[in-house]
Amino acid sequence: MARPKKFDPEHVVDAAMAAFWAKGYAATSAEDLVERTGLGRGSLYHAFTSKRALFQETLRRYDTHWTARRVEILEGPGSAPERIRALLMSVVEEETAERPAHRGCLAVNAAIELAGRDPDATDQVRRVFQRVEDALCAAIQRGQRDGEIAADRDARALAQFTLNSMYGLRVLGKTADRRTLTGIVDSVLRAL
């Protein structure tokens, strides 16, 4: 290695993520990325090849970094239903927060914007969804062992149902108020 990079690639990807997250893929320009990352145009392209490749890197980092945070919520202390409620309520809080307004979940945004047109993005999104589903399934199985969730029900099916509800909140969160969303969370937990 001759000359070391002046920047931390992870920081740069985080900055790019902020841009893509706020505006979506198509509406984010190379200029936006240059501004946010602080890199020069040349450096950015030298290091990441293209806008598309940088977005792919962004999705990868979202998977490892942000998805892990969601999983941690489920693995925290407390009963399984409590943990699941905490997860869903964290989504409600995010969606109703003033700032950043309605940025939602990057994986969901990418799924809606690019599914069917960008196979690589779709794959990465699938990975995110799968990780959360698996964590939900583990939490539900724990709840079944502890007698908080009916043991005769299929844990995988319940996990998928809960995941579905969580992503529903990402959609309704764009227009619904906190009360409504909280009511939905109550209904979901009642169904477990």
Add this chain to the structure above:
Amino acid sequence: MARPKKFDPEHVVDAAMAAFWAKGYAATSAEDLVERTGLGRGSLYHAFTSKRALFQETLRRYDTHWTARRVEILEGPGSAPERIRALLMSVVEEETAERPAHRGCLAVNAAIELAGRDPDATDQVRRVFQRVEDALCAAIQRGQRDGEIAADRDARALAQFTLNSMYGLRVLGKTADRRTLTGIVDSVLRAL
């Protein structure tokens, strides 16, 4: 009126809708719209002012035309749970269809792409969501009268829960297979 329009405005909006629906707002170019609608650039801009205004018109038409179809499913013959299942399964069918691939629901797509950045689009999306929610609420109240759905539960809350699940399917539909989605529909109906 001096010279009559050569085109049917509704047909043109439908064509524009197809373009926006397939690619999203930002990724659809004026050129795409010209191709799809068959109009000349001049005519298109003369009649619809701007890409943004045409999109707004598109959302309005989606609300009156497509949302009505969803509502019709709920008002069809059969028990309330049957009708709700039919609605959710129509979403599953659309999401797993080969063609058009993963175009989803235009209102959901617009919500995810533009919420927080385009107040007019957000308002229109809210209107769509509200109409479906109201129709669900009516169906659920009917089900409660007929004894198919527990009468002690809040119909509005159940409608919002069901709406949430429906839009969850729009998200998971991008990566999940038909079996999984159908399983989720089963879980949702079990919760009513």
Add this chain to the structure above:
DNA sequence: CTGGTTTTGTAATGAACAGTCAATTTGAGG
């Protein structure tokens, strides 16, 4: 048939787009 108003088609606008390049700087290895 004619006047007046609107629609239409085409060409042109400047801005913004993603991506490239050659020149320059840098610092780790020898």
Add this chain to the structure above:
DNA sequence: CCTCAAATTGACTGTTCATTACAAAACCAG
């Protein structure tokens, strides 16, 4: 303290973007 591969810089590419200008064409009212 060189050498040289890699990183940086910022100007530059050609393309595509949304939108407009303008003149020709079309049609209804009188």
